[in-house]
Amino acid sequence: MRKILVGVKRVVDYNVRVRVKPDGSGVVTDGVKMSVNPFDEIALEEALRIKERGEAGEVIAVSVGPDDAQQQLRTALAMGADRAILVKTNEVLEPLAAARVLLAIVQKENPDLVIVGKQAIDDDAAQTAPMLAALWDRPQATFCSKIEIKGGSATVVREVDAGLETIEVDLPAVFSADLRLNEPRYVKLPDIMKAKKKPLDVLELAATGVSAAPGLKPVLTEPPKPRSKGIIVKDVAELVDALKKKGLV
């Protein structure tokens, strides 16, 4: 195949303990460490492996977000993507709008495959892959744990609740990467230097014709209800007594 497109979302880093703003308008993101969504890193790693096996010619990383998302695209380039595209907007896009933006890029680039993370660890929505597949009228394989390209089709193993499901899809298609698809590579310093010279195109959201207007109105953001304070028991006998009192054993 010629091209693989990979979605790269800029999100609050995995290790940050997220705090809700006191006025309930959202979470604190000022001064917080931002990173590539971990599942998108897995998606990119898979695209790179497919290319390194000689089964794809080019890997393009695409992000939809603020100007600062260029940092995450540089990381993607340092990992090995050939070029990057940022669709710039300061609005927070819902997954449907993000899928529409990706569709606009897809229609321009005509990739044979799009891979994104199964979910972003900020909104945890897990919608973009199926939505893009629907709008593009192409197959989807969500929660991929193994991908084999076979000419014009692919055999994919998916993580489902019961275990593993295998499906076969015609290309082009949209895949979403699950946790155990691969282990993304570490970026080395020379790669970071090289990445600075790779092409990174920036276009305004308006150029894609997609509206950022949200379909859902966020009314309130609040912290979860804390659980009530528990007890510490000193041994197994006390543990069993406590469980018996609750009628659990």
Next chain:
Amino acid sequence: MSKILVIAEHDGQKLNQATARCVSCARQVPDAAITVAVLAADPAAVAAQAAQLAGVTEVVTVAAAHNAHALAAVLAPQVVKLAAGYTHVLAASTAFGKDLLPRVAALLGVPQISDAMAVVGAYTFKRPTYAGNAIVTLEAPADKVLVATVRSASFEAAPGGGSAPVRAVAIEASVPAHTRFVSVSAATSDRPDLASAAKVVSGGRALGSKENFELVFRLAEKMGAAVGASRAAVDAGYAPNELQVGQTGKIIAPELYLAFGISGAIQHLTGIKDAKTIVAVNKDAEAPIFEVADIGLVADLFQVIPELEKALAK
């Protein structure tokens, strides 16, 4: 009045309990008529189970050979046709619902609310973000169909006792051939299903090996419990993927959750927050799991598990 379409999840014979939990969510929408849709090769058995759920007004069935396996690309155009006239389309936020409903929403041109965990009003739902650290209340427009997946752990299963009529419908929808089912390798076992079990025994990295993790399986068996695992334990190869509990694994709400050697990363805690009673056994008194545990025991799990087995055998 709300007209809610719930898409049934099943394996061809049995209705998944997650659908009964989804029906409970639908019942909390004020003044709602609830229709359960069963798409299958032969929907009769599953439809009969759905008809018994309390609160269900009607069951519609779509029988077609191409519905033998739940492929989102095949089901979505049919669900879109079925959705005409409904105010809401819901499915459980399981691998099935998460695969299917965003495809349906995009075809309908509407946003989706993922993991609805509380009903505030007919068009207003709460959902977790940031691994459950920020709960967002979202209001959807009342002039469009509301598509949402429902977080099973937040709702009890709807009880039986109903007797809704079952109606077969024929759907004219072009079904794509570009996606084909090959096989499913279900980890078959006699143990209770992790997603719906009343009791779960779970192990973490501290188990130290696949062989040692057998201790967890053995205790679970004695207790009639399902087995869960932390991401660290799955990453280390001690337990299979489908047993992972947490943000990227299963979100569960058992009556009893017993965590052995699990430190309690925030991503794990989000998967067990709705458990009624959390018991934590860990050598490290500072482990974050103790912050959410109802009963904590600071001790070596390799001593506790055999002792517990003995005590429970009495």
